[in-house]
Amino acid sequence: MSDASYRDAIFSTPLDRVARFSFDEQVVACFPDMIRRSVPGYGQILGMLGLIASRHLRHGAEVYDLGCSLGAGGLALAGTLAPDAFRYTGVDLSPGMVARARETFAAECPEHRMEVIEGDIRTLPYRPAGMIVLNFTLQFLAREDRDAVIARLFQALEPGGVLVLSEKIVAGDEQHNAWLVERYHDFKRANGYSDMEISQKRTALENVLVPDTLEAHHARLAEAGFARSQTWFQFLNFASLIAFKDTTTPAIPAERKS
Template sequence: MSQSKSAIKHDTLFDKPFTTPLDKAARFSFDEQVVACFPDMIRRSVPGYGQVLAMLPIFARRHCKYRQQDDNGQRVSRIYDLGCSLGAASMTLAGEFEAQDLQIKAIDISPAMTTEASTLLSENYPEHDIEVITADIRDVKLEPCDMVILNLTLQFLPAADRVAVLENIYNVLSEGGILVLTEKTHAFDEQYDAWLVERYYDFKRANGYTEMEISGKRNALENVLITDTLDEHHARLSDVGFERHLTWFQFLNFVSVVAFK
C-alpha cells in the first residue's frame, strides 16, 4: 500500500511527559496526529495485527458467496469494515479480489481517518467498489452483507452500546456469513492478567517504545479503550443470536473471534 501524502511517520506521540488522565485533552483520540503515525503505531502496538489482516481475504473466500446485489443488479459480496481507520482491512481484501466481486463499505467516526482512508483506497484500488463513510457505527443502517469486520473497534464503544451494535450485525448478515471480531482483552484471573499485561509491555519495549511512551499511552487510553474478557465476548455473541463462534487467534491479550451466521 502506498501512503498518500508522505512516508509513514514514526509514532512519537507519547515520548513527552504526560498530563494526568483526568485532563480531557490528554485522552487518546483518533485525530490528525494519530492518523499521521497510525500505520506505525498499530503495527508496533498490536501483537499479530498483520497476521489477522492477512487472514481476512482467506476467510472471505470461504464465506462470501455473491449473495447481495449492487446498484446495477450485479451479484456481489458485501463486506463491512467497521471502525476502518485508514482502511487496512479493506485494502487487504481489495488486494485479493477482483473489482467486480466485492462491495466494501468502510465506516469510521473520525473524519481525519476517513479522509485519509478514502485517498489511500481510491489511489490503490480505483476500480473497486469501496465506499468510505464517516459515521458512528451505532447509528448507521447496515445493509444485508456476507462479512463484517470489527478489527479493534468494539473496545472503543461504551460497554452499554456493544450489544446493540452486534445485534444489528447479526440481523444483516446473510446465512453463511461471518463476523470477525478482533479485540484487546483482559484476563479474569488477576495473576494471569498481570502476566499478560507485563508481557504486552515487553512486546512494546521490543518494538522500540520507551517506559514513558508506554505509561503515557496507558493513561491516555484509560476509560477510552475498555476491554472485556474473552468469555464476555463469547457470552455477548451468544446473547445476540450467534449460535457458533470460536476464538481463531490469540496473541497475548489480543484475540480474534469468528462468529458464524
C-alpha cells in the same frame, strides 16, 4: 495523495497532564507505525481477512469494515479478491481517517468497489452484508452499547454470513492477566517504546479503551443469535474471533442507507 506516515512519538516527552486518547490528526499521521508497534498479530489478522472472505463470502456480497481507520482491512480484501467479488463499505468516526482511506483506495485499488463513510456504527443504517469486520473497534464503545451493536450486526448479516471481531482482551484470572500485560509491555519495549511512553499511553487510554474477556465476547455473540463463534487467533492479550450466522436463520430485512 500523500502517503506520508510518521513514527509514533506522541507520548515520547513528559506531559504535565495526559489527555484522553483520541483519533485526531496527530494519531492519523503516525497510525501505521503506532499499530505496527502496539498491536501484536495485527498483520496476521489482516492477512487472513481475504482468506476468510474467500471461504465464506457470497460472490458480490457487501463487506462492512467498522472502525476502518486508514483502510488496511479493505486493502487486504482487495489484494485477495477480484474487483467484482465484493462491495466494501468502510466506516469511521474520524474525518482524517476517512479522508486518508479514500485516497488510499483510489490510488491502490481503483477497480474495486470501495466506499468509505464517516459515521457512528451504533446508529448506521446497514445494507444486508455477507461479512462484517470489527477490528479493534468494539473496545472503544461504552460497555452498555456493545450488546446492541452486535445484535444489529447480526440482523444485518445475510444467512451464512460471518462477523470477524478482533479485540484487546482481559483475562478473568488476575495472575494470568498480569502476566499477559507484563509480556505486552515487553513487546512494546522491544518495538522501541520507552517506559514513559508505555505509561503515558496507558493513562490516555484509561476509560477510553475498556477490554472484555473472551468469555464475555462469546456470550455476547451467542446472545445476539450467532449459531457459533470461535477464537481463531490470540497473541498475548489480543485476539480475533469469528462468528457464524446459521444458513437456516430467517433473513431480517436490514435498514438501507437513504
